[in-house]
Amino acid sequence: MADWPQHLLAWYQTARREMPWRGHPDAYAVWVSEIMLQQTQVNTVRPYFERFLQTFPNIRTLAAAPDDLLLKAWEGLGYYTRVRNLRKAAQVLVQTNGAQLPTTAQALKALPGIGPYTAAAIASICFNEPEPVVDGNVARVFARHNLLTDDFTKEPNRRTLADWLRPFICKAPIPGDFNQAMMELGALVCTPKNPQCEGCPLRATCQAEKAGTQKDYPIIPARKALPERERDVLFIQNNEGQILLARHTGERLLDGFWELPTREDFPLPHIPLKKKPCYTHHQTFTHFRQTLRIYTTRLTQNAPTLPENLLWSPIPSPHPLTTATKKILPHFLKND
């Protein structure tokens, strides 16, 4: 059982994917990548990562980032609290630590937006601290390997798994490699639906593989049904080809973003709309599901004067757009 780490590390040397932040000499770049990778796939992150570092090459430029530029750089990645916290943490570091990241997981966790997982990832990859990471990928691998029935969405259960992993990472020659090997195994081999056990370096010691019960782990607790919300959204184009955008109000997370206006917030009685929606867009958030019905029109005369919080925007828009708006727009623009 105890020699699985050697098999894991040997496998990682041959299977690891090239990523622009792997082996990056700057801890700031690793930090940015880890925040982007929360809830987001590697291939989605790649172009964002390069652009973000070009726009904000270090902690000081990030700390001084104006809202519009910051949100534009993150536009489409979603979960915008991440980038607001990134800037907040950069500001703390400029004020208190000479614009340098601290080097221990304990100190990293004190910064806005850095939880136990991200702290362990940065501390191990950049500063060689043997602190194990436990995210969904790692939890899945070891739920199967050790036949664990815990609910790993709960932090205390993640901590227990981290405690079990700590003696192993302490013996690893490069703690950052040990952590990245576990994450990579979960992402490439021990995947949620079809684990590739034949090529897995943990096969010899994996208890679920022996019992043929891989797909029964990890145990996912049943979720409550989410409440449903419906909104009517307006796609209005003027005679110059510009589209009508509204400043987002409501969830504080999306402050600073622009979106297609809703009929509820902007009734616009003088603008005639088609009677039926021509497109429907579904979204699932953590706490609710939302259906957006999109009504369109194109104005042939001069546009009416707009109320506050509305503007005509050229396409592509220079303003940061909500993810839903970014997904909806191409549907109409491609049909032009």
Ligand code: SF4
């Ligand atoms: S043997 Fe299969 S189930 Fe076990 S850790 Fe490897 S991929 Fe996952």
